[in-house]
Amino acid sequence: MEATKECVGILANALDPAMGHYALFEDDAARTDQSERLRKDLWIFREMCRYTAHALQQPDATPDAAEPLRRYATEFRDVGYQLLRHSDRELFDRFLDLLEGWSGRRGESTQIRLQRLRDDCQRFAEILDRALEVVSKRSELHKIPIDEASYREALAKVQKGR
Numbered sequence: 001m002e003a004t005k006e007c008v009g010i011l012a013n014a015l016d017p018a019m020g021h022y023a024l025f026e027d028d029a030a031r032t033d034q035s036e037r038l039r040k041d042l043w044i045f046r047e048m049c050r051y052t053a054h055a056l057q058q059p060d061a062t063p064d065a066a067e068p069l070r071r072y073a074t075e076f077r078d079v080g081y082q083l084l085r086h087s088d089r090e091l092f093d094r095f096l097d098l099l100e101g102w103s104g105r106r107g108e109s110t111q112i113r114l115q116r117l118r119d120d121c122q123r124f125a126e127i128l129d130r131a132l133e134v135v136s137k138r139s140e141l142h143k144i145p146i147d148e149a150s151y152r153e154a155l156a157k158v159q160k161g162r
Helices: 002-015 028-057 063-078 086-102 110-136 148-160
Strands: none
Touching: 028 063, 028 110, 028 148, 063 086, 063 110, 063 148, 086 110
16 A cells, blocks of 8 residues: 555656645644654754854854855755745745855945845744744644754754755
8 A cells, every 4th residue: 555655646746746745645644744844944944043143143254154054945945845834935935045145146245245144044033933833833743842852963963064
């Protein structure tokens, strides 16, 4: 039965890349796994924004301070983003696009660019805080506390670039 589901999932994904295996055969365990993955990704993203904002606040800050966040944002777009509800994606799109095009921005001094990115990171961390609250209220996560130790471990890997 699992092999059949996997084959149907592959075919459905080929026809519509947005259609994943879970969308076809969603069950409680899958929904819980997805919600937990999203909660973890949002937590890490929030912490990366805070970390980057702090790094950009330092007197000797350089554009390289944003690289770990940019790498994580790319990873988030590939996985965590797909787990967001469509109505939540617009705010994420703006920030992800801003990060993607940030290094190519010209016409402003580096100091001004760093300050703006720092401010954007602080604001987006607040948005992520609210998103994390909403996801944590999902019924499938009510009895599952945040595993802060494993989240911090995952965050450390992201900060080191894996």
